[in-house]
Amino acid sequence: MVRITLDMVRKRTEHNEGHVSTLEELSLHQQDIERIEHLHRWCPRLRILYLQGNLIPKIENVGRLRDLEYLNLALNNLERVEGLSRCESLRKLDLTANFIIDLTSLTSLQDLPCLAELHMTGNPCTSYRGYRAWVICVLPGLEELDGARVTRSERLRVLQEFSEAAATVTVDQELAMEKRSKERENCECEMENSDEEDEENDEKWWKDASSHTPETRVAMHRRLVRQRDRQNTSRTPHEDVRKQLREVRLFTADGRPLNVNAAKLTFQLTEDEESNCFVLEVNTYRHLDASLVTCNVEPWYVRVTVKGKVLQLVMLEEVRPGQATAQRSQVTGHLVVKMPKLAPPRFPSSASKPEKIMPVTRSSAFSSSASNFVRPSSPEPRETSRQKEQQSSHSNYLEVTERKSSVDYTNIVSTNASTGSVSSGQPCETRRSLVPARPISPDFVDDPSVPPLE
Template sequence: MVRITESLIRQRAEHNNCEIFSLEEISLHQQEIERIEYIDKWCRDLKILYFQNNLIPKIENVGRLKKLEYLNLALNNIERIENLDSCEFLKKLDLTVNFVGELTSVESLKHNVHLQELFLVGNPCCEFGGYRKFVIATIPQLKSLDGKEITRSEQLQALQDYPIVQQEVVEQQQAYILKRTKEKEALQKSSEEKENNKLDHRQNIESKQSNSDEEENKHETNLDEDEMNRKFWEEPTNYTPESRLEVHRHIEKIRKFKDKDKNQDKQKPRRTLITSEGRVLNVNEPKIDFALTDDEENNQFILDLAVYRHMDTSLLDIDVQPTHVCVLVKGKVFQLVLPGEVKPDSSSAKRSQTTGHLLVTMPKTQEVVKAKPKSTSRTRSATSTKPHTQATRTTQHSEKLEVDPSKCLSADLSNIVAERKSVAQGPFKFHQQKEPGRISDDFQDNPEVPPLMD
């Protein structure tokens, strides 16, 4: 049963910015509604109300709609016209294809002085003799009945024949009411028999389940359901409110049954991540690229997972185990077996702000001890004829000078730099250094001149 809710009304009031207090028109057709409720409390300013093609059996809860001008209740299960006398401004009432059999109930519309149009075509009361004359004489303010204009002469003739027509209508109405009572009793008896048959059918299915395998039993159950569905549509029934409601219930049941089968077919079997023997499997459900790097220098594994760039980080769930790493990407599993054991507590994860990639760093449990590269050295003798000691290096290995501190207590700083004569420089012109041991041609040695000081 579909109920009228505030969310449903707001959804149908999009043209009014989803505001319901000032709503003047609303359409609630084809919603499988079985009762009119809350409309007169939430939408007091309604002028036009559409309720066609639902399962409403009674006109109710519309008395407070003082501004209502048009009410459409076509294709419902209404059997009596009532509870509309408070709708003071009602101008048009549509009850096409309902089950109105009490034609005398149209007398309740006398107080709707503004009512001009009435539609009752498709109702059982339309088959009564004198139907049109009775309605025209009962509701004198009408201008049109079932889409046909009421003329002045037709109205006068209906008023003249009203006493005779009224008696005929009452007799036909009583016969119809008696017929409806018998139909309800027969329908109630038939529904009880169907319930008993369903109970027996369920017991047979349960007994078969205990004696047959699941696939065979499922096949037989589907055959039984198809057989019952075929019999339901082939069985002749009268067109009554109860039969219309039963058809609706049956269609809804079949629809739910098909939706259930579709959901079961869509559900995939759960993927195996770890076998029964305890072997961890590699899984890549999201089908994304990845790279696993063995960083020997830092003794760790680095997993680079190419996660979608614009995906929110809250949709990622990372689980690092000693032998494998598992990442949930939007509910899909990515699992990778590691080539060695790692430390889950020391592992870390970070995400790139530019590419969106997920970088998981996992330190190894066993630390690798590396051998340091060997260096060669040569000892130079201190007794060298040269003024200073020079350390020679090869192109492949660096050499270091080893000094015995017991033999050399202090360093001789005078031999570190080669002795070089200073060259005097003039204020405007630099003098070139003369080569040692070379004497110019115009040089004259004067023994009285003292030697220059260094």
């Protein structure tokens, strides 16, 4: 017997951020549930409840859901309508494909002021003579019955036929109840025999025709469960070997992680230099339940598990697992994992750039005693964008010219005039010896066009 549990409800609250107490819409369809319970305590604000495709034989524990507007109980094992008289806000009730025989049980819905739509298609009671006329008269607030609009002219017409419809409905209902009691007895005997010879006549039971009753639906469900259990217990050794061969290896013999994509998901691993982190985007399915996705970040690898299948990627640099974040997009359903790096950024940001060395002039960079480069004491005013472009396009060079000095470096060594020897010491000026002037030759002609000798 499958029962409604808190974990089952919590797995279906992804659209409400996992909060159960404020949940307004809940879908528990096709879960093989056999009883409605706990919902009025866990989800008192429910407005929409889907319970179709289960094995529920009775409507119960729903009357305290005062805000409930839509209840879907199609494809269950209901035989009568009950337990809804206190659902004051109920507007739409779907009871399609059940086993409702007691049509007079619909009178319990007369106290629902907001009930406007009722679906009873596929129930035995819909074959009663005068069924539609009787329902419209008993529930005067209905606007739509079995998908067909109730018009004003039809309402006036069925009021005149109500007495006849009530009589025929009563007769047909008694006949259907007698038939149902016989079917119940036959089903109980068949279930006892089938339980004893279940393994031997399993194929024969599925091939034989069976009656359409709630007991048959329950028996089919139990047989499917037993068949599934037998297949799991009778697994051959070859299948176990195949399963072991299919196991994914995540690490090498020496413990190094490996790149694995057993889930066969599309992903993108990028490096964000501004935030100094790795960003992994995994294209998970849009409507995938969040409980089926797990993410584990380690210093040298990241592992994402989707429905038991692993996607593992090795990082190029060590990351900080404690600061990693994982989020899913509400639009696409993709999983985005951000993993900050352990090492500092290789390129500093614009706020931490080193101070720019400003070009200096000769007067401020060179002193009279030495030719050393000097940083200016105070920064120059901020340059305009046009000046920066000119400086970046043209290279700046320091201008170097010949320095004027009183020292004559061509006469570092002094010569003694009397002895003609060379003496080392302090640099001094050259002293030329006095040479007597030679007499002018009598044949000398002074030509003014010839420049004088220096």
